[in-house]
Amino acid sequence: xxxxxxxxxxAGRPGGNPDIVNWSFKPAVPGKxxxxxLTVKVDxxxxxxxxxxxxxSNKVRAKLEELLEEERAGNAVSD
Numbered sequence: 001x002x003x004x005x006x007x008x009x010x011a012g013r014p015g016g017n018p019d020i021v022n023w024s025f026k027p028a029v030p031g032k033x034x035x036x037x038l039t040v041k042v043d044x045x046x047x048x049x050x051x052x053x054x055x056x057s058n059k060v061r062a063k064l065e066e067l068l069e070e071e072r073a074g075n076a077v078s079d
Contacts, residue, residue, distance in 0.1 A: 034061075 017023070027033040042050075050056050 038064075
């Protein structure tokens with residue numbers, strides 16, 4: 001059967017939620033979604049300590065951003 005003879009089939013599961021877009025994750029900062037992973041190997045004690053922090057993922061992101069800003073500032077001075 002050629003493509004021109006196929007009937008249109010809607011995407012998604014039949015009977016699925018038509019309002020699924022309303023329930024999807026939305027980035028906290030529009031235009032800057034957090035859809036990439038960074039893996040860092042640490043010992044078990046460090047992992048447990050970090051995971052026990054309230055809102056640990058946002059705190060780690062903030063510290064990474066601080067580190068990057070320091071590195072950028074250091075590179076700008078040495079250039």
